[in-house]
Amino acid sequence: MTAVVTRFCQLLSPPKRYQEFHLALPPRRCLRHLVALQFRHHVNLHIVVRSRTMLLNRLHQLALLSVWQSRRAVSISQTNLLSTTTITAVPYNTCKRLLFRQLFDEKSSTYTYLLADKNVNEALLIDPVLEKVDRDLKLVNELGLKLKYVLNTHVHADHVTGSGLLKKRTPGLLSVISLSSGASADRHVSEGDEVAISEYLKLQVLATPGHTNGCLSYVDSNMGCVFTGDALLIRGCGRTDFQEGSPHLLYKSVHSKIFTLPEHYTVYPAHDYKGMTSSSIWEEKCYNPRLTKTLDEFVEIMNNLNLPYPRQIDTALPLNYACGIQGP
Amino acid sequence: MTAVVTRFCQLLSPPKRYQEFHLALPPRRCLRHLVALQFRHHVNLHIVVRSRTMLLNRLHQLALLSVWQSRRAVSISQTNLLSTTTITAVPYNTCKRLLFRQLFDEKSSTYTYLLADKNVNEALLIDPVLEKVDRDLKLVNELGLKLKYVLNTHVHADHVTGSGLLKKRTPGLLSVISLSSGASADRHVSEGDEVAISEYLKLQVLATPGHTNGCLSYVDSNMGCVFTGDALLIRGCGRTDFQEGSPHLLYKSVHSKIFTLPEHYTVYPAHDYKGMTSSSIWEEKCYNPRLTKTLDEFVEIMNNLNLPYPRQIDTALPLNYACGIQGP
Numbered sequence: 001m002t003a004v005v006t007r008f009c010q011l012l013s014p015p016k017r018y019q020e021f022h023l024a025l026p027p028r029r030c031l032r033h034l035v036a037l038q039f040r041h042h043v044n045l046h047i048v049v050r051s052r053t054m055l056l057n058r059l060h061q062l063a064l065l066s067v068w069q070s071r072r073a074v075s076i077s078q079t080n081l082l083s084t085t086t087i088t089a090v091p092y093n094t095c096k097r098l099l100f101r102q103l104f105d106e107k108s109s110t111y112t113y114l115l116a117d118k119n120v121n122e123a124l125l126i127d128p129v130l131e132k133v134d135r136d137l138k139l140v141n142e143l144g145l146k147l148k149y150v151l152n153t154h155v156h157a158d159h160v161t162g163s164g165l166l167k168k169r170t171p172g173l174l175s176v177i178s179l180s181s182g183a184s185a186d187r188h189v190s191e192g193d194e195v196a197i198s199e200y201l202k203l204q205v206l207a208t209p210g211h212t213n214g215c216l217s218y219v220d221s222n223m224g225c226v227f228t229g230d231a232l233l234i235r236g237c238g239r240t241d242f243q244e245g246s247p248h249l250l251y252k253s254v255h256s257k258i259f260t261l262p263e264h265y266t267v268y269p270a271h272d273y274k275g276m277t278s279s280s281i282w283e284e285k286c287y288n289p290r291l292t293k294t295l296d297e298f299v300e301i302m303n304n305l306n307l308p309y310p311r312q313i314d315t316a317l318p319l320n321y322a323c324g325i326q327g328p
Numbered sequence: 329m330t331a332v333v334t335r336f337c338q339l340l341s342p343p344k345r346y347q348e349f350h351l352a353l354p355p356r357r358c359l360r361h362l363v364a365l366q367f368r369h370h371v372n373l374h375i376v377v378r379s380r381t382m383l384l385n386r387l388h389q390l391a392l393l394s395v396w397q398s399r400r401a402v403s404i405s406q407t408n409l410l411s412t413t414t415i416t417a418v419p420y421n422t423c424k425r426l427l428f429r430q431l432f433d434e435k436s437s438t439y440t441y442l443l444a445d446k447n448v449n450e451a452l453l454i455d456p457v458l459e460k461v462d463r464d465l466k467l468v469n470e471l472g473l474k475l476k477y478v479l480n481t482h483v484h485a486d487h488v489t490g491s492g493l494l495k496k497r498t499p500g501l502l503s504v505i506s507l508s509s510g511a512s513a514d515r516h517v518s519e520g521d522e523v524a525i526s527e528y529l530k531l532q533v534l535a536t537p538g539h540t541n542g543c544l545s546y547v548d549s550n551m552g553c554v555f556t557g558d559a560l561l562i563r564g565c566g567r568t569d570f571q572e573g574s575p576h577l578l579y580k581s582v583h584s585k586i587f588t589l590p591e592h593y594t595v596y597p598a599h600d601y602k603g604m605t606s607s608s609i610w611e612e613k614c615y616n617p618r619l620t621k622t623l624d625e626f627v628e629i630m631n632n633l634n635l636p637y638p639r640q641i642d643t644a645l646p647l648n649y650a651c652g653i654q655g656p
Contacts, residue, residue, distance in 0.1 A: 105603055
């Protein structure tokens with residue numbers, strides 16, 4: 001009762017990518033071992049089994065069981081019972097394939113987002129903070145990911161972006177910011193563009209100016225969420241009293257762009273100051289104390305916030321305009 | 329071109345539950361209106377359409393389109409073209425049906441978790457913090473949820489639980505803590521018990537003592553996650569130098585209970601001090617600097633942490649032992 005199992009597998013470390021294993025084990029142990037490896041390395045396995053009919057049926061059952069327990073779906077294409085059967089384990093849903101991590105910088109109350117497609121082990125970071133680069137890179141490395149893009153939603157005034165330092169430490173990493181921000185980057189994007197890691201991890205660019213001219217929101221329609229930067233915060237919004245701030249423009253951006261996304265989409269902002277980590281389009285349309293007002297009321301509110309001058313702005317702005325290339 | 333559409337809908341406010349609407353609108357507007365309502369109220373609609381064949385086909389198309397746009401699945405059972413067609417919109421997956429919110433208290437670096445089943449609009453809170461009760465209740469109300477349970481993973485030493493105040497303000501709310509904690513509560517649970525809101529939102533109780541005797545972890549197998557309290561933190565664990573702390577017991581709890589969960593399960597701890605919001609079983613098995621050690625090394629580490637005496641412990645402990653009933 002032994003089977004020859006050929007395993008084509010994307011392993012984490014580059015030298016092992018697409019390595020092929022020939023195992024001569026009892027099929028039950030063999031498949032258990034492979035399924036365990038699959039989840040240990042967060043990869044998909046493509047298993048080709050050469051076996052006889054009875055064996056195939058047992059493997060089929062076992063695969064379904066293992067995969068069910070670990071909440072993945074499996075598809076088995078049986079080309080010929082006496083020759084080759086391909087068992088392809090695919091993610092249970094795209095949420096499982098997509099890795100999502102929200103990270104926080106307590107000093108500036110900034111959220112940084114790590115997104116990755118586990119199938120290709122490539123990742124992107126949104127709005128990293130300079131002081132947190134060590135933490136973020138450690139996590140990226142521990143997860144066995146290759147960082148491909150670092151995106152900023154806008155030129156930040158409250159913290160220095162980690163893009164430059166991340167680029168120094170990560171060969172091939174590309175920085176992304178909006179064309180209209182006026183900041184340096186490897187790639188400048190505009191409304192309608194896409195930043196893609198794979199066919200499953202694609203961010204659509206929405207131009208949402210008002211806090212600054214170059215403010216972008218990034219939409220992930222697979223996860224059903226939007227990274228709004230400072231354009232829309234949880235029950236709030238970014239201030240409009242410095243840089244190119246315009247309450248009229250911000251109101252228009254939120255209402256004509258962000259609020260037209262599906263109402264169940266999760267809102268992930270660049271900041272929160274009250275321990276809230278996410279919201280939804282529906283909630284902000286119903287309960288945002290500023291953006292549920294009329295345009296005139298909104299402008300009145302925004303022009304009378306009387307907020308203190310941002311502490312880090314004089315250091316942060318020049319550095320952030322050189323987004324991705326600061327330092328020697 | 330009008331259709332009579334009967335809508336059986338679980339609306340948010342109790343008086344409107346299962347209300348039936350008879351609408352005489354053009355079918356396109358009618359269905360759009362209903363689908364919009366569905367997402368506004370986070371409920372499932374069961375729409376019964378009585379119409380002619382052509383009309384049914386158009387409605388069918390429109391339903392599929394609307395539902396596809398909003399990432400829900402739809403099932404349409406067409407019993408008789410000339411009599412009744414039932415269009416049942418079901419959640420795209422259970423993740424969509426389950427509402428999940430992570431909330432943070434910056435003073436004690438405590439994470440509170442709000443979980444709800446949108447289909448029944450009932451919710452539970454894990455480890456609420458006294459000072460954040462207003463914020464948490466406001467969110468629960470805005471989301472149109474009824475709070476059914478408030479759970480504590482253990483008797484906290486670093487903050488006062490919000491359970492008591494939440495109970496005062498929420499008629500019928502039941503507090504939950506472990507039997508072996510020695511603390512008061514409406515319901516005492518032990519290993520193997522279940523705290524259930526619905527068939528989709530069920531938490532299994534794991535006894536994970538070591539930080540305190542009564543420490544529990546709550547497992548949600550639909551979401552694929554575990555709420556570990558202070559037993560397992562991200563790249564760390566709770567201290568074992570006060571209350572009934574025992575490094576031997578904690579090591580055993582983590583290795584024999586938490587680490588035997590599927591490796592892709594998300595770990596949601598009760599605290600984080602570095603801006604990390606979640607981890608996975610796999611990561612902690614690989615990278616936890618304490619729990620990847622041998623038992624002897626772990627005990628040595630835990631016995632030599634030399635941490636300061638917890639600031640809030642003398643206030644927090646007596647109040648938390650009276651979990652859910654403090655105050656007059």
